[in-house]
Amino acid sequence: MTPIQPTTTPKLEEPKFGFSEYAERLNGRAAMIGFILTLIIEFVTGKGLLSWLGLD
Template sequence: MKSNNQNEGKFGFTGYAENWNGRLAMIGFISALIVELVTGQGVLHFWGLL
């Protein structure tokens, strides 16, 4: 595991930013699955977009 270097930027295509992007994408995907399982309808229907 690479240590968090203070000189490494927090924006752009850096390892730090890509790790956070992946983590947030996983949280969003799991949240969408939970909404679908609990309500019985997709996320877009739940929000009234379809």
């Protein structure tokens, strides 16, 4: 039995600069990582982010 091959080739988007779906997805992921890191810093140090940065 031979495997079934796809009939069309998927269109793969290459990374682009500027406002594109790829750039927005990457920006969202970076924001999520930054938010989680902020929560970890606050949990580990026992201070808020502004206090940790010396702005409080």
